[in-house]
Amino acid sequence: SQQGEEDPQALSIQEGENATMNCSYKTSINNLQWYRQNSGRGLVHLILIRSNEREKHSGRLRVTLDTSKKSSSLLITASRAADTASYFCFSSGGYNKLIFGAGTRLAVHP
Amino acid sequence: DVKVTQSSRYLVKRTGEKVFLECVQDMDHENMFWYRQDPGLGLRLIYFSYDVKMKEKGDIPEGYSVSREKKERFSLILESASTNQTSMYLCASSWVASGTYEQYFGPGTRLTVT
Numbered sequence: 146s147q148q149g150e151e152d153p154q155a156l157s158i159q160e161g162e163n164a165t166m167n168c169s170y171k172t173s174i175n176n177l178q179w180y181r182q183n184s185g186r187g188l189v190h191l192i193l194i195r196s197n198e199r200e201k202h203s204g205r206l207r208v209t210l211d212t213s214k215k216s217s218s219l220l221i222t223a224s225r226a227a228d229t230a231s232y233f234c235f236s237s238g239g240y241n242k243l244i245f246g247a248g249t250r251l252a253v254h255p
Numbered sequence: 256d257v258k259v260t261q262s263s264r265y266l267v268k269r270t271g272e273k274v275f276l277e278c279v280q281d282m283d284h285e286n287m288f289w290y291r292q293d294p295g296l297g298l299r300l301i302y303f304s305y306d307v308k309m310k311e312k313g314d315i316p317e318g319y320s321v322s323r324e325k326k327e328r329f330s331l332i333l334e335s336a337s338t339n340q341t342s343m344y345l346c347a348s349s350w351v352a353s354g355t356y357e358q359y360f361g362p363g364t365r366l367t368v369t
Contacts (some may be wrong), residue, residue, distance in 0.1 A: 149297070176355050186297075188345065188360040233297060237356045240311060245290075245298040 146176055149246035157252045159195045164221040166249040168234030169214075172242045177210055177217045183230035190230075192219075215231075258282070258359035261346050267367045274333040276364050278346030285351040287329035288358065289321060292343040304329055305351065326341075336368045 149170045153170040158164055170177070176195045180255040182188040194201045194210045194217070201208045221228055286305050290298040290313075300313030302321040305367065310321050318340060324329040329348075332354035333340055343365050347358035 149352070151297075154295075178355075178357060179362075187362045188347075190357055193355060193357055221308055235358075237357075240303060240305065240356075243288075243300055243303070243313075245300075247295060247297040 149234055149244050151234060151246040151249045153233075153249060154247070155250045155252070157254065158224055159254050160226055162224055162226070162253075164224050164251055164253070166219050166232055166251070168217045168219070168236075168242065168246050169218075169251060170234070170246075171215065172236065172237035172238045172244065174212070174236045174238045174242070176237050177208075178235040179208060179217075179219050180204075180233045180235060180236065180245075181230045182233065188233070191238045221251075224251075226253050226255050259346060259348055259359050259360040261344075261364050263367050264366050268333075268336050269369055270337060271334065271357065272336050274336050274369075275367065276331040276333075276344055276346075276366070278329045278331070278348075278361055279327055280329075280346075280348040280359070281327065281328065282348065282350075282359070284348035284359075285322065286327070286356070286358075288347040288349075289319075289329065289331045290345045291315070291340075292345055292363070296339075298345060301331065305315075312357060336366075338368050340347075340366065341368045342366060357365040 178193045183247045231248045259280045289301040304323045322331045348360040
């Protein structure tokens with residue numbers, strides 16, 4: 146299977162804590178993306194990091210990419226209850242290399 | 256705002272029926288995608304279209320076909336529905352020019368085949 150892998154599968158934290166989730170992929174990529182899915186808004190794009198970048202920030206999100214290890218991590222700082230959702234990485238290596246990970250379920254408790 | 260709409264949120268069909276799932280996007284995107292989402296498996300690509308009447312198979316095309324007669328509309332067809340096609344189906348679209356395949360998703364159709 147070409148499916149990407151994410152860990153942990155599930156994560157439970159308190160509001161204010163940081164949440165880190167990891168993604169590993171198998172093919173060469175042009176970029177790696179993270180998406181969030183919750184029941185209210187469906188699946189939404191969060192952030193994209195290109196293969197020649199190592200780190201990127203957007204608000205409370207920080208993404209790192211290590212192409213030598215074929216891995217990426219998403220850090221959400223100062224988590225809020227509204228961050229409760231499933232998070233998916235997506236590796237993009239061309240039209241025939243479009244692969245989502247299995248996702249990490251994040252629960253943030255007030 | 257980009258809007259991707261899917262014809263039904265919930266659908267119940269019988270085994271052997273022909274099923275049509277419709278997707279429409281309003282941002283003139285060239286690329287359109289159909290995925291199925293199952294617990295523990297994430298999203299798996301069924302078919303991808305990069306232009307009208309053009310299509311490429313994804314990872315799991317068996318049992319499915321697609322149609323794209325107009326740029327804004329991409330249909331997924333289950334020729335003879337089976338119980339193992341019970342799933343959440345997600346449609347997405349993206350611009351070709353960005354080259355990134357950053358996708359905008361519809362709300363999904365939860366299909367149950369009995």
